[in-house]
Amino acid sequence: MYSGGGGKACRVNRNPVAGLVLGLVFLGGGCGRGESPAGLPGTDAVVRPTPAARKVLVSRLAGSWYPGDAATLRRRLEEFFSRTEDQHLGKVRALVLPHAGYRYSGQTAAWGVRQVAGRKWKRVVILGPSHRFALPGRVSVPDATHYATPLGEIPLDRECIAALGKSAVVVCRPEVHRVEHSVQIELPLLQHALGEFALVPIVVGQLDLADIGRVADAIRPLVDEETLLIASSDFTHYGPNYGFVPFRDRIPERLEEFARNAFEAIRSMRPAALLEHVAGTGDTICGRYAVGILLALLDGGYQAHWVHFDTSGRITGDYRNSVSYLAVAFTRRENESGTRSGGRCGCPGMTGADCSVWPGAR
Numbered sequence: 234m235y236s237g238g239g240g241k242a243c244r245v246n247r248n249p250v251a252g253l254v255l256g257l258v259f260l261g262g263g264c265g266r267g268e269s270p271a272g273l274p275g276t277d278a279v280v281r282p283t284p285a286a287r288k289v290l291v292s293r294l295a296g297s298w299y300p301g302d303a304a305t306l307r308r309r310l311e312e313f314f315s316r317t318e319d320q321h322l323g324k325v326r327a328l329v330l331p332h333a334g335y336r337y338s339g340q341t342a343a344w345g346v347r348q349v350a351g352r353k354w355k356r357v358v359i360l361g362p363s364h365r366f367a368l369p370g371r372v373s374v375p376d377a378t379h380y381a382t383p384l385g386e387i388p389l390d391r392e393c394i395a396a397l398g399k400s401a402v403v404v405c406r407p408e409v410h411r412v413e414h415s416v417q418i419e420l421p422l423l424q425h426a427l428g429e430f431a432l433v434p435i436v437v438g439q440l441d442l443a444d445i446g447r448v449a450d451a452i453r454p455l456v457d458e459e460t461l462l463i464a465s466s467d468f469t470h471y472g473p474n475y476g477f478v479p480f481r482d483r484i485p486e487r488l489e490e491f492a493r494n495a496f497e498a499i500r501s502m503r504p505a506a507l508l509e510h511v512a513g514t515g516d517t518i519c520g521r522y523a524v525g526i527l528l529a530l531l532d533g534g535y536q537a538h539w540v541h542f543d544t545s546g547r548i549t550g551d552y553r554n555s556v557s558y559l560a561v562a563f564t565r566r567e568n569e570s571g572t573r574s575g576g577r578c579g580c581p582g583m584t585g586a587d588c589s590v591w592p593g594a595r
């Protein structure tokens with residue numbers, strides 16, 4: 234996935250005049266495109282009035298999903314991060330993070346974010362499932378220019394979003410982004426731990442394997458060495474409230490078994506394995522398609538690490554209904570000799586000096 238193009242991603246056009254034209258083209262259609270593929274009702278882009286130069290989406294989560302005032306929120310985040318450790322996994326390039334209210338999953342999410350903290354990220358791409366709107370076969374990008382939380386504004390990478398908008402699988406449904414929490418919930422954690430970055434928020438609809446591949450293809454050219462990829466997902470939703478009661482005894486242990494099995498599928502780095510796990514067990518993983526896109530992007534050259542696990546049942550002491558939270562980090566896969574595969578020349582098992590003997594070496 235990371236082409237090593239270092240800095241080329243999303244630089245569609247750096248000419249200021251041409252860039253302006255590009256921006257106007259994108260904004261001119263409300264969200265830039267009005268494509269409405271036949272036979273896919275509800276997935277067409279919603280045409281909105283041309284937004285002003287600045288369009289700020291203020292997160293509705295403040296004050297309920299996390300503290301609404303900046304000082305209290307910062308203290309809460311400091312508490313979370315003070316209880317995490319850098320696991321020294323290597324150069325982490327991607328994460329799976331949970332997306333419940335901070336009371337429930339903030340600590341697990343902080344464990345994940347801790348693994349990429351202390352590094353400068355130019356861009357963060359967050360893939361989060363759509364909980365409120367049907368988006369069959371599509372993902373949506375917003376029409377905003379900034380997202381705001383109590384910790385300040387985050388600029389959106391409009392150039393990347395415009396480039397994504399050229400793909401037929403990418404639509405722009407502003408109303409989806411206004412209400413969807415799965416992307417927004419990660420933002421204060423990232424602001425606190427990473428400082429400044431540009432954001433590419435992507436809300437993921439209901440996909441099949443082919444769709445997952447198409448979305449990954451659309452995102453892949455935009456990702457470079459300074460891009461952090463995040464898939465936002467909660468794991469097993471257990472209990473009558475979720476219509477999922479596959480067992481009634483040893484609930485904590487069984488929930489962790491479910492998560493371990495889901496992680497094994499993730500560890501295979503194959504989107505199909507994760508969808509097969511869900512199909513075979515009924516596991517209620519809301520972000521399965523978002524995680525699937527992440528796996529397709531990482532393209533097998535990466536290794537998954539189990540970072541932290543928790544459940545709302547443990548936190549509240551009530552397992553009648555429980556949601557599982559898992560943080561996963563991804564690093565480039567190491568081979569036996571300690572060199573990284575798929576590195577400078579993409580030759581598995583070879584150092585740079587050996588590249589010339591590998592077919593197709595560059």
Ligand SMILES: [Zn+2]
Pocket residue numbers: 332362364415466467519520
């Ligand atoms: Zn969810």
